[in-house]
Amino acid sequence: MADSAPAYPYETRLNILFPAMEVIDEKAIADGNQYKWFNQTLCKVNDSVVRMGVIEGEYHWHKHDEDDEFFYVVEGQLLIDFEDREIALSPRQGYVVPKGVVHRTRALQRTVILMVENAGIIPTGD
Template sequence: MSTDAFPYLTRLNVLYSCGEVIDVPALVAANRHPWYNQTLCQVNESVVRLGVVEGEYHWHKHDAEDEFFYVVSGRFLIDLEERVVDLGPGQAFVVHKGLLHRPRAPEKTVVLMVEAAGIVPTGDK
Protein backbone atom coordinates (compact mmCIF):
# COMPACT_ATOMS: atom_id res chain seq x y z
CA MET A 1 0.00 0.00 0.00
CA SER A 2 1.52 3.33 -1.06
CA THR A 3 1.51 6.36 1.21
CA ASP A 4 0.53 8.52 -1.81
CA ALA A 5 -3.16 7.61 -1.53
CA PHE A 6 -3.53 9.27 1.89
CA PRO A 7 -3.75 12.94 3.01
CA TYR A 8 -0.58 12.70 5.11
CA LEU A 9 2.88 14.09 4.43
CA THR A 10 4.99 10.95 4.80
CA ARG A 11 8.69 11.14 3.98
CA LEU A 12 10.44 7.77 4.05
CA ASN A 13 13.88 9.08 3.07
CA VAL A 14 16.49 8.90 5.83
CA LEU A 15 17.22 12.54 6.69
CA TYR A 16 20.32 12.08 8.91
CA SER A 17 23.32 9.75 8.83
CA CYS A 18 25.17 8.30 11.80
CA GLY A 19 27.23 10.98 13.51
CA GLU A 20 24.95 13.89 12.57
CA VAL A 21 23.13 15.99 15.17
CA ILE A 22 19.35 15.76 14.75
CA ASP A 23 17.60 19.02 15.62
CA VAL A 24 14.08 17.82 16.40
CA PRO A 25 12.75 21.24 17.58
CA ALA A 26 13.86 22.84 14.28
CA LEU A 27 12.04 20.17 12.27
CA VAL A 28 8.90 20.60 14.39
CA ALA A 29 9.00 24.40 13.98
CA ALA A 30 9.45 24.14 10.19
CA ASN A 31 6.48 21.81 9.71
CA ARG A 32 3.03 23.15 8.77
CA HIS A 33 1.26 19.95 7.66
CA PRO A 34 -1.37 18.51 10.07
CA TRP A 35 -0.01 14.94 9.79
CA TYR A 36 3.74 15.00 9.08
CA ASN A 37 5.93 11.91 9.31
CA GLN A 38 9.66 12.08 8.54
CA THR A 39 12.22 9.29 8.83
CA LEU A 40 15.06 10.78 10.85
CA CYS A 41 17.70 8.04 10.87
CA GLN A 42 18.34 4.33 10.61
CA VAL A 43 19.54 2.34 13.63
CA ASN A 44 20.58 -1.15 12.61
CA GLU A 45 17.48 -2.75 11.02
CA SER A 46 15.07 -0.09 12.36
CA VAL A 47 14.26 3.54 11.65
CA VAL A 48 13.39 6.40 13.97
CA ARG A 49 10.60 8.59 12.65
CA LEU A 50 9.34 11.98 13.76
CA GLY A 51 5.61 12.63 13.72
CA VAL A 52 4.16 16.11 14.10
CA VAL A 53 0.47 15.33 14.10
CA GLU A 54 -2.99 16.69 14.79
CA GLY A 55 -6.22 14.94 13.86
CA GLU A 56 -6.89 11.31 13.01
CA TYR A 57 -5.00 8.67 11.08
CA HIS A 58 -6.93 5.78 9.56
CA TRP A 59 -7.48 2.30 11.03
CA HIS A 60 -4.68 -0.01 9.92
CA LYS A 61 -2.31 -2.80 10.99
CA HIS A 62 1.15 -4.09 10.28
CA ASP A 63 1.14 -7.87 9.86
CA ALA A 64 4.84 -8.49 10.55
CA GLU A 65 6.14 -5.50 12.54
CA ASP A 66 5.61 -3.93 15.96
CA GLU A 67 5.49 -0.11 16.28
CA PHE A 68 6.90 1.94 19.17
CA PHE A 69 5.45 5.41 19.89
CA TYR A 70 7.05 7.89 22.33
CA VAL A 71 5.25 11.19 23.02
CA VAL A 72 7.54 14.21 23.19
CA SER A 73 4.78 16.81 23.57
CA GLY A 74 1.00 17.01 23.28
CA ARG A 75 -1.50 14.18 23.68
CA PHE A 76 -1.55 11.00 21.58
CA LEU A 77 -4.38 8.49 21.50
CA ILE A 78 -4.13 5.02 20.02
CA ASP A 79 -7.51 3.44 19.37
CA LEU A 80 -7.48 -0.34 19.61
CA GLU A 81 -10.48 -2.58 19.06
CA GLU A 82 -10.91 -3.17 22.83
CA ARG A 83 -9.62 0.09 24.37
CA VAL A 84 -8.04 3.50 23.88
CA VAL A 85 -4.45 4.13 24.97
CA ASP A 86 -4.07 7.75 26.11
CA LEU A 87 -0.45 8.99 26.14
CA GLY A 88 1.06 12.26 27.34
CA PRO A 89 4.62 13.63 27.23
CA GLY A 90 7.22 11.13 28.36
CA GLN A 91 4.94 8.13 27.84
CA ALA A 92 5.35 5.38 25.26
CA PHE A 93 3.47 2.36 23.91
CA VAL A 94 4.21 -0.57 21.61
CA VAL A 95 1.52 -1.66 19.17
CA HIS A 96 2.04 -5.37 18.60
CA LYS A 97 2.24 -6.61 15.02
CA GLY A 98 -1.10 -7.61 13.52
CA LEU A 99 -3.09 -5.40 15.92
CA LEU A 100 -5.65 -3.12 14.26
CA HIS A 101 -5.13 0.45 15.52
CA ARG A 102 -5.81 4.11 14.76
CA PRO A 103 -3.55 6.90 16.05
CA ARG A 104 -5.18 10.25 16.92
CA ALA A 105 -3.99 13.57 18.28
CA PRO A 106 -6.59 16.03 19.64
CA GLU A 107 -3.95 18.78 19.63
CA LYS A 108 -0.59 19.36 17.94
CA THR A 109 1.51 16.45 19.16
CA VAL A 110 5.13 15.44 18.60
CA VAL A 111 5.93 11.71 18.65
CA LEU A 112 9.00 9.64 17.94
CA MET A 113 8.42 6.22 16.43
CA VAL A 114 10.77 3.27 16.15
CA GLU A 115 9.89 0.58 13.65
CA ALA A 116 11.36 -1.80 11.08
CA ALA A 117 13.02 0.03 8.20
CA GLY A 118 10.74 -1.62 5.64
CA ILE A 119 7.43 -0.88 7.33
CA VAL A 120 4.81 1.03 5.35
CA PRO A 121 3.37 3.62 7.77
CA THR A 122 -0.13 3.41 6.28
CA GLY A 123 -0.38 -0.33 7.03
CA ASP A 124 -0.63 -3.60 5.16
CA LYS A 125 -3.43 -4.49 2.77
Protein backbone atom coordinates in the same frame (compact mmCIF):
# COMPACT_ATOMS: atom_id res chain seq x y z
CA MET B 1 -5.83 2.13 -15.69
CA ALA B 2 -6.54 3.81 -12.33
CA ASP B 3 -4.18 3.37 -9.41
CA SER B 4 -5.93 1.16 -6.84
CA ALA B 5 -3.76 2.29 -3.90
CA PRO B 6 -5.72 4.48 -1.49
CA ALA B 7 -4.70 8.13 -1.19
CA TYR B 8 -4.07 9.39 2.34
CA PRO B 9 -3.89 13.04 3.43
CA TYR B 10 -0.56 12.61 5.17
CA GLU B 11 2.84 14.06 4.37
CA THR B 12 5.09 10.99 4.80
CA ARG B 13 8.79 11.31 4.05
CA LEU B 14 10.66 8.02 4.12
CA ASN B 15 14.08 9.41 3.20
CA ILE B 16 16.65 9.16 5.97
CA LEU B 17 17.37 12.76 6.93
CA PHE B 18 20.42 12.27 9.18
CA PRO B 19 23.36 9.89 8.77
CA ALA B 20 25.11 8.36 11.77
CA MET B 21 27.26 10.66 13.88
CA GLU B 22 25.22 13.78 13.12
CA VAL B 23 23.19 15.78 15.65
CA ILE B 24 19.44 15.41 15.13
CA ASP B 25 17.44 18.53 16.03
CA GLU B 26 13.90 17.14 16.27
CA LYS B 27 12.51 20.44 17.62
CA ALA B 28 13.74 22.46 14.63
CA ILE B 29 12.10 20.02 12.20
CA ALA B 30 8.84 19.90 14.16
CA ASP B 31 8.67 23.68 14.52
CA GLY B 32 9.29 24.15 10.79
CA ASN B 33 6.43 21.84 9.80
CA GLN B 34 3.23 23.25 8.27
CA TYR B 35 1.25 20.01 7.77
CA LYS B 36 -1.53 18.63 10.01
CA TRP B 37 -0.12 15.10 9.68
CA PHE B 38 3.62 14.91 8.99
CA ASN B 39 6.08 12.01 9.28
CA GLN B 40 9.80 12.30 8.63
CA THR B 41 12.33 9.47 8.95
CA LEU B 42 15.14 10.91 11.03
CA CYS B 43 17.76 8.15 11.08
CA LYS B 44 18.44 4.45 10.74
CA VAL B 45 19.58 2.31 13.67
CA ASN B 46 20.52 -1.21 12.59
CA ASP B 47 17.43 -2.56 10.77
CA SER B 48 15.06 0.00 12.32
CA VAL B 49 14.31 3.66 11.71
CA VAL B 50 13.39 6.49 14.03
CA ARG B 51 10.61 8.64 12.65
CA MET B 52 9.24 11.90 13.94
CA GLY B 53 5.56 12.72 13.59
CA VAL B 54 3.82 16.04 14.01
CA ILE B 55 0.14 15.20 14.10
CA GLU B 56 -3.27 16.71 14.63
CA GLY B 57 -6.42 14.78 13.76
CA GLU B 58 -6.73 11.06 13.19
CA TYR B 59 -4.98 8.40 11.16
CA HIS B 60 -6.98 5.62 9.49
CA TRP B 61 -7.50 2.19 11.07
CA HIS B 62 -4.74 -0.21 10.03
CA LYS B 63 -2.37 -2.96 11.17
CA HIS B 64 1.11 -4.24 10.41
CA ASP B 65 1.16 -8.01 9.98
CA GLU B 66 4.92 -8.41 10.40
CA ASP B 67 6.07 -5.46 12.52
CA ASP B 68 5.67 -4.00 16.00
CA GLU B 69 5.54 -0.19 16.36
CA PHE B 70 6.87 1.94 19.21
CA PHE B 71 5.37 5.39 19.87
CA TYR B 72 6.93 7.98 22.21
CA VAL B 73 5.32 11.35 22.95
CA VAL B 74 7.58 14.41 22.95
CA GLU B 75 4.84 17.03 23.33
CA GLY B 76 1.04 17.03 23.29
CA GLN B 77 -1.07 13.90 23.79
CA LEU B 78 -1.29 10.82 21.58
CA LEU B 79 -4.40 8.66 21.60
CA ILE B 80 -4.10 5.11 20.30
CA ASP B 81 -7.44 3.49 19.55
CA PHE B 82 -7.94 -0.26 19.51
CA GLU B 83 -11.11 -2.16 18.75
CA ASP B 84 -11.86 -2.55 22.47
CA ARG B 85 -10.10 0.36 24.21
CA GLU B 86 -8.13 3.60 23.97
CA ILE B 87 -4.67 4.40 25.32
CA ALA B 88 -3.73 8.03 26.10
CA LEU B 89 -0.04 8.93 26.16
CA SER B 90 1.37 12.14 27.61
CA PRO B 91 4.86 13.60 27.10
CA ARG B 92 7.66 11.23 28.06
CA GLN B 93 5.43 8.16 27.77
CA GLY B 94 5.75 5.40 25.20
CA TYR B 95 3.80 2.36 24.01
CA VAL B 96 4.40 -0.67 21.78
CA VAL B 97 1.64 -1.79 19.42
CA PRO B 98 2.33 -5.46 18.62
CA LYS B 99 2.29 -6.71 15.06
CA GLY B 100 -1.12 -7.78 13.76
CA VAL B 101 -3.11 -5.50 16.10
CA VAL B 102 -5.63 -3.20 14.40
CA HIS B 103 -5.21 0.38 15.64
CA ARG B 104 -5.32 4.04 14.76
CA THR B 105 -3.49 7.00 16.22
CA ARG B 106 -4.98 10.43 16.75
CA ALA B 107 -4.32 13.73 18.46
CA LEU B 108 -6.87 16.32 19.50
CA GLN B 109 -4.23 19.06 19.34
CA ARG B 110 -0.79 19.38 17.74
CA THR B 111 1.34 16.53 19.08
CA VAL B 112 4.96 15.59 18.40
CA ILE B 113 5.91 11.91 18.59
CA LEU B 114 8.85 9.67 17.86
CA MET B 115 8.32 6.21 16.38
CA VAL B 116 10.73 3.30 16.16
CA GLU B 117 9.89 0.67 13.60
CA ASN B 118 11.34 -1.72 11.05
CA ALA B 119 12.92 0.25 8.18
CA GLY B 120 10.75 -1.65 5.67
CA ILE B 121 7.40 -0.99 7.34
CA ILE B 122 4.64 0.53 5.25
CA PRO B 123 3.46 3.46 7.42
CA THR B 124 -0.15 3.29 6.17
CA GLY B 125 -0.47 -0.41 7.09
CA ASP B 126 -0.37 -3.76 5.31
